[in-house]
Amino acid sequence: MRVVVDLTRCQGYGQCAFAAPDVFRMARNEALMYELNPDDSRRAQVLRAAAACPVQALVVDELGPLPAQASGHGRMPERVVIVGASLAGLRAAATLRRQGFRGSLTLIGDEPDRPYDRPPLSKQVLTGQVNAQQTLLPRRGELHAKWLLGTPATGLDLAAKQVLLADGRRVGYDRLLIATGVRARPWPNPAEAALDGVFVLRDSHDAALLHDRLAGGVNRVLVIGGGFNGSEIASVCRDMGLAVTLVDRGPAPLTGALGGVVGAIAADIQREHGVDLRCGVTAAALEGDGAGRLRGARLSDGSTVEADVAVVALGAERNVGWLAGSGLAAGVWGVGCDAGCRAFNVNGIVCDDVFVAGDVARFPHPVYGYQFLTLEHWGNAMAQAQVAAHNMIAASSDLWPHLSLPVFWSAQFGLNIKSVGVPTFADEVVFTQGSVADRRFVAVYGYHGRITAAVTFDQAMWLDFYRDLIEQAAPFPPTFDMVGKPGKVQPVPAEVPQRISALHDATVVVTGHDPAERRATLVTAGPGRAD
Amino acid sequence: MPDGNAYDQFLDYANRANPYRLFPELRKTPVARQPDGSYVVSTYDEIVSLLHDPRVSSDLRNVPEIAAIALPPEHAPQLPPEFIRRDPPDHDRLRSLAMKYFGPPHSPDRISRLTPRIDRIVTDLIDGLAGRTRIDIVDDFAYPLPVTVICELLGVPKADEQRLHAWSQLLVGTNDPTTGTIVERNRRRFETMAELGRYFDDLVEAHLRDPGDDLLSALATDGEMARPDLLSTAGLLFVAGHETTVNLVTNGMLTLLRHPDVLERLRHEPELVVTAVEELLRYEPPIQMPGPRRTALADIDIGGTTIPKGSVIVLVLASGSRDPERFPDPDRFDPDRRDNQHLGFGGGIHYCFGAPLARTETQIALTELVGRLVNPRLVTDPPPYRHPPNLRGPEHLLVDVDRVEPVTRARAGG
Ligand SMILES: Cc1cc2nc3c(=O)[nH]c(=O)nc-3n(C[C@H](O)[C@H](O)[C@H](O)COP(=O)(O)OP(=O)(O)OC[C@H]3O[C@@H](n4cnc5c(N)ncnc54)[C@H](O)[C@@H]3O)c2cc1C
Ligand code: HEM
Ligand code: SF4
Numbered sequence: 024m025r026v027v028v029d030l031t032r033c034q035g036y037g038q039c040a041f042a043a044p045d046v047f048r049m050a051r052n053e054a055l056m057y058e059l060n061p062d063d064s065r066r067a068q069v070l071r072a073a074a075a076c077p078v079q080a081l082v083v084d085e086l087g088p089l090p091a092q093a094s095g096h097g098r099m100p101e102r103v104v105i106v107g108a109s110l111a112g113l114r115a116a117a118t119l120r121r122q123g124f125r126g127s128l129t130l131i132g133d134e135p136d137r138p139y140d141r142p143p144l145s146k147q148v149l150t151g152q153v154n155a156q157q158t159l160l161p162r163r164g165e166l167h168a169k170w171l172l173g174t175p176a177t178g179l180d181l182a183a184k185q186v187l188l189a190d191g192r193r194v195g196y197d198r199l200l201i202a203t204g205v206r207a208r209p210w211p212n213p214a215e216a217a218l219d220g221v222f223v224l225r226d227s228h229d230a231a232l233l234h235d236r237l238a239g240g241v242n243r244v245l246v247i248g249g250g251f252n253g254s255e256i257a258s259v260c261r262d263m264g265l266a267v268t269l270v271d272r273g274p275a276p277l278t279g280a281l282g283g284v285v286g287a288i289a290a291d292i293q294r295e296h297g298v299d300l301r302c303g304v305t306a307a308a309l310e311g312d313g314a315g316r317l318r319g320a321r322l323s324d325g326s327t328v329e330a331d332v333a334v335v336a337l338g339a340e341r342n343v344g345w346l347a348g349s350g351l352a353a354g355v356w357g358v359g360c361d362a363g364c365r366a367f368n369v370n371g372i373v374c375d376d377v378f379v380a381g382d383v384a385r386f387p388h389p390v391y392g393y394q395f396l397t398l399e400h401w402g403n404a405m406a407q408a409q410v411a412a413h414n415m416i417a418a419s420s421d422l423w424p425h426l427s428l429p430v431f432w433s434a435q436f437g438l439n440i441k442s443v444g445v446p447t448f449a450d451e452v453v454f455t456q457g458s459v460a461d462r463r464f465v466a467v468y469g470y471h472g473r474i475t476a477a478v479t480f481d482q483a484m485w486l487d488f489y490r491d492l493i494e495q496a497a498p499f500p501p502t503f504d505m506v507g508k509p510g511k512v513q514p515v516p517a518e519v520p521q522r523i524s525a526l527h528d529a530t531v532v533v534t535g536h537d538p539a540e541r542r543a544t545l546v547t548a549g550p551g552r553a554d
Numbered sequence: 555m556p557d558g559n560a561y562d563q564f565l566d567y568a569n570r571a572n573p574y575r576l577f578p579e580l581r582k583t584p585v586a587r588q589p590d591g592s593y594v595v596s597t598y599d600e601i602v603s604l605l606h607d608p609r610v611s612s613d614l615r616n617v618p619e620i621a622a623i624a625l626p627p628e629h630a631p632q633l634p635p636e637f638i639r640r641d642p643p644d645h646d647r648l649r650s651l652a653m654k655y656f657g658p659p660h661s662p663d664r665i666s667r668l669t670p671r672i673d674r675i676v677t678d679l680i681d682g683l684a685g686r687t688r689i690d691i692v693d694d695f696a697y698p699l700p701v702t703v704i705c706e707l708l709g710v711p712k713a714d715e716q717r718l719h720a721w722s723q724l725l726v727g728t729n730d731p732t733t734g735t736i737v738e739r740n741r742r743r744f745e746t747m748a749e750l751g752r753y754f755d756d757l758v759e760a761h762l763r764d765p766g767d768d769l770l771s772a773l774a775t776d777g778e779m780a781r782p783d784l785l786s787t788a789g790l791l792f793v794a795g796h797e798t799t800v801n802l803v804t805n806g807m808l809t810l811l812r813h814p815d816v817l818e819r820l821r822h823e824p825e826l827v828v829t830a831v832e833e834l835l836r837y838e839p840p841i842q843m844p845g846p847r848r849t850a851l852a853d854i855d856i857g858g859t860t861i862p863k864g865s866v867i868v869l870v871l872a873s874g875s876r877d878p879e880r881f882p883d884p885d886r887f888d889p890d891r892r893d894n895q896h897l898g899f900g901g902g903i904h905y906c907f908g909a910p911l912a913r914t915e916t917q918i919a920l921t922e923l924v925g926r927l928v929n930p931r932l933v934t935d936p937p938p939y940r941h942p943p944n945l946r947g948p949e950h951l952l953v954d955v956d957r958v959e960p961v962t963r964a965r966a967g968g
Contacts, residue, residue: 040658041665041910049658052650067825074828075913077905079895456608458643484902488606503852504863505608507642536599 024066025084025161026073027059027140030432031402032080034484035439042075043068048152052463052481053439056147059140060157084161099416100197100376101126104186106176107202107342108132110140110160110401111381111408115200117163118412128168129194131186133175134226142401144230145255146434150262151238155231176203179349181368184376197376198415201346201358201366202408204382205339205399210247215309220317222334224252236332237263244268245320245330247306249276251433253336254289258435261296268299268328270306270320273520280431281442281478283518284452285466288459288480296436301326309333339399341383351377357385357397362424364411380404380411386425389543390493390533391448391475402430410538426533426541428490432483438462441483443490444476446519453500453514456507457482464509465489468517469499494533561586561594564842564870565732565943571936573842573943574885577873584857590735592846592866593859598877598897600857601869605902609852610867612904613641616849617866619737623744632744633751634782636790638904639847645903651779652787655772657910665910668703672915675702676922683958688933691951695923696803700915704795707911708788709761709768714753721750722793729845730942736846736866750792751785758784791908799912801840801947803919806831808951809838809887810924811932816889820924827917830889834916835875835898837887842872843944844900871897872946926959 026046028039035053039046046065047057061069073081103119105112108130116128132138139158147153171188178187185193207223210216222233237244237260244260246253249271260267273279275286276293293300305323312318319329343353351374352359352367358379359367364386366377379386381404387393406427414422433440446452449468457464457480465485468476474497477489492501500514535541560580564573577596580586584597595601604610613635615621625632634640637648654660679695689695701719705712727733728743758774758781765771769791773784810817820826848867853860861867875896876884899906906912923930933952940949 036905037658038910040662042913044658044662044666048662051659070825071828071913074832074894075910077895077899077901079893456642461643463646484606485608488603488608491603503609505851506611507608507646 024063024069025060025159026057026069027082027160028055028057029080029082029402029405030055030142031405031430032078033076033432034078034486035481036077038075038077039072039081042072047072050434051437053483054434054437054481055439056150056152056434058147058153058157059143060153060159082161082163085164099124099126102129102195102197103127103200103415104129104131104194104196104198105200105202106131106186106345107200107204107381107383108134108170108172109138109202109204109381111202111204111404111411112200113138113160114405114408115202115380115412115415116166116168118409119416120164120166122413122416124416126197128166129171129196130168131171131174131176131188131194133173135173136227137170137172139227141225144227145224145252146259148227148230149234149237149256149259151234155227155234158227176345179346179351181350181374181377199377200408200411200415201377201379201383202381202404203342203345204404205341207335208337208340210309210333210335210337212308215311216335217315218309218311218317219315220330220332221309222332224256224334224336225339233332233334237265241265241330241332243328243330243332245270245306245328245333246336247320247333248336248338249273249289249300249302250279250336250338251277251431251435253334254293255433255435256334256336257293257298258296261298261436266299267297268301268330269293270301270304270322270328272305273302274518275302276300278518279447279520281446281466282449282452282468282520284515285446285478286518288462292436292438292462301328306333339382341397343383356395357383359385359395362387362389362426363414363422364407364425365414378411378415380407388429388445389424389426390428390496391445394448396429396445398429398431400429400431402432403427406538413538423538424541424543425538426543427538428493428533430486430490438480439483440478440480441486442476442478443486444468444474444493446476446478446517448475449517449519451499451514452517453512454509455501455512456485456505456509458509467499467501469514472499473497474499474501496532561588561868561870567732567939567941567943570939570941570943570946573872573946574876577870577876580870580873581877585859585861587859588868590866592868593850593861594868594870595857596870596873596877597857598874598880601871601874601897602901603856604848604854604867604869605897605900605904607854609850609854611641611849611851612639612645612847614639614736614740614847614849616851616864617736620740623737623741625744625748629745629748631748631751631782633747633786633789636747636786638790638794642903648779648783648787649903649907652769652773652791652907654776655769656907665914668707668911669914669918671706672699672703672918675699676918677961680922680926680958681961684960686958687955689927689953689955691807691923691953692800692804692948693950696800696807696919696951699803699919700799700912701796703911703915704792707769707795708791709766709770710757710792714757718750718753718792719796721746721753722796725750725789725793726797726942726945729944731846731868732941732943747786747789750789751782754785754788755781758788794906795908795911797945798840798908799915801945802831802834802912802916804948804951805838805840806834806916806920807923807930807953808932808935808937808948809834810920811930811953812935813887816887817924817930819889820920824921824925826889827921829891829894831913831916831920832894832896832898833887833889833891836881836891836894836896837875839872839875839896839898840945840947841898841900842946843868843870844904845944871900926961927953927955928959929956930954 278286
């Protein structure tokens, strides 16, 4: 059977681990490691776990027809085509059916597999708890879709409304969803990248190869890049007892996503767990042993690292190559779209029949000064795909805006790290609850006197409170008393990497829970600093 | 109608059999100020939000008169509040220390390994009913079951159960808002906890001399929890394990007898019990509201009102679980209900510690009762209720049966 935990919702209550200890395991307090495709003999256990989850975060297979809601839609298209058959694509397909779309549905994906979940690839799969082929996403009912798998799309003809396939076929659509995600940025030197022992990690094939190599025993792993992916890989290596060196060009790991203050904590955690962490340096060259096998790397500071495995975790590139020349606003930044997920053409005008969702999308977020964001977040792909699917078949008077605040989680070094909002949209940060020393804390980010993000380490139960504060454009720093407030509450500079500066006054509040009722409202004067 | 009215009616014993019909009125003011200055919260979103609001404390020592309570020497030593009445970081620390021997991450299968033992206890209790045609579900079954389980788990000798039961009842009374002011009730609580503490202190000494496979022995031997906290925790677990599951099992049987179609389905679809128990926690929750112990650490704007700093906050979980804004057709008992994020076990950091145990006990109990009681019929409907409005459940639940099926027949048939 198949199960996936919506870790965006999960608050670490552990009820699933009580009910089905063979399938769900808590590493330390909150970080949940689980099997996605447990044996059918575990079905009763898993269903008990699903019923027990206090936030109903478990999604299990639902067989049989989808319970379609009554359709009150204006202009139902006949043919919907989705390019990219992964998380966002599958979610959109299920939403379309649930919302009453009965026309033909085609999913085009270049990977051979049915949609599977990627986050476990740098976690349970690398440790070997879960097989790389066993992270298939649950079926949410019978989709009645045509699956063109192992079939890359190579072009898009906007005028003819056709997707071009590698084998020369053309697939016509009335509505198109682009959900082609991203791929791992490869090591820039192709000869070095081809050395045996050099890996990237994006798909299940990558994960299988890397796991096999790690499990076979290695002397030292070099992880190049200290983002979430690189840090998680380093964590798994330490779990497996492997020596690991992590290099990051910034002052500390995770700085690009969480700023330097929380990054410094992440650095301490990595060192405590025995990672040989080298910050402020880059890998300059990978070196082979003459037989095509990786021997080590030369770093920008002139030092060398001997390693027989290197994992290149330098971020991602958007899968937009197939859209070259199509007339859409597609480039290294992703595919531009409006808050209703409608793609922009190169002139910045929205198309009514082409939609975008997931990691490949670049969309404006009202809460962040209408800046365009690209998010490589599981929760964003889910939420955005749902909005896109709705809008694909909705009357123009009933379009939903994609207004979810970004939510992210990561499991590393036994910790559950979660964030809500955009932590890099900040000038200051303050620790409001818990203890940094205990590695259980809440960090709140502020920009020009309002709260813009919060990050929790093993404190996920408080996250929704801060989400609400962000949505209300609440003043920063929070001055009220709270449980678990540390002795000293003093904002410090957030040390976020240079970014486009935000507008000062364009502040909105967001209301509503369901995607159908979420709305942003402009607040004319931004709330000032509380002091 | 003044704000306090629906809440007062809810507290009134006359409404114990059916508090639910009062909730629509109560929810008209989601956050309602009471004459004593406390705030009663009755709608789902507002309750969930406050359960996760760090400006809400569970430590009544924020109330100066309660902080000032110092027991006279004959009552000493006074125990520290149990972790249900503490805030982080102490709450989190004590709860994880207790969790070490109860659940994940350290003892993930402690509760699931209890299943055969709970099965046995249930089977023995029902075997003991053989030959009877009238049963009191409470005294004959729903009370002894969780008590036996919690005594074994904690390492409390069965022989002491009577004595402990009296203390447990006194403590439950101190949560009941109809039995005095919050200060008076907390004074009584400290007194009773002190007595209970002396009992557990002796027990812990005995376990240290001769440790068993139980929770108290484990907590005492590892020594990480200071002794006074250990005694408070023992008291908390004993009372919580003692006074709640009895009501869920009893409410469960009552609800099934009122919904014979579901009872019949359970006979043939035993797996239905899983979602049926969740629905019971929504529909007939044993804890209608936690004893009033939350206070606002800051002014809190919620539900169109501001709860001023220092106010006592009362969360009527049972009303939230019947909120039509959250649950379609909330007054219908629907064992197949999906998306059932009920509030039966609370939420946030104080989410019920014993939930996995309570679920297991109730699932097994209802499956076996339904499987082995032949043609069960309610003798009186509604049954007589115990006094407290917050910890609500029948005093007795008399059921007539044609006979009690022996275990092998029932299993083979099911
Ligand atoms: C190792 C790893 C760990 C992660 N961990 C976390 C985490 O802890 N928390 C979190 O929030 N997020 C995490 N993520 C991110 C999360 O997995 C992504 O946000 C999510 O997969 C995005 O889904 P998507 O459908 O938009 O894109 P993808 O999953 O990238 O899917 C895009 C699909 O489109 C296909 N495709 C591309 N081009 C074409 C083409 N031309 N024709 C046909 N098909 C094409 C791709 O092969 C792929 O199957 C992780 C990702 C990885 C790789
Ligand atoms: C059906 C049975 C039960 C119900 C309905 C129930 C309900 C609840 C509720 C609603 C809370 C939250 C209180 C609050 O937030 O103020 C709670 C807390 C708690 N329960 Fe239960 N409970 C049950 C059984 C048990 C059992 C069997 C145990 C012990 C083994 C237990 C131990 C606890 C403890 C220790 C807490 C406090 C948790 C904390 O503060 O962190 N409960 N319970
Ligand atoms: S919130 Fe749900 S999924 Fe997360 S640990 Fe708890 S029970 Fe499991």
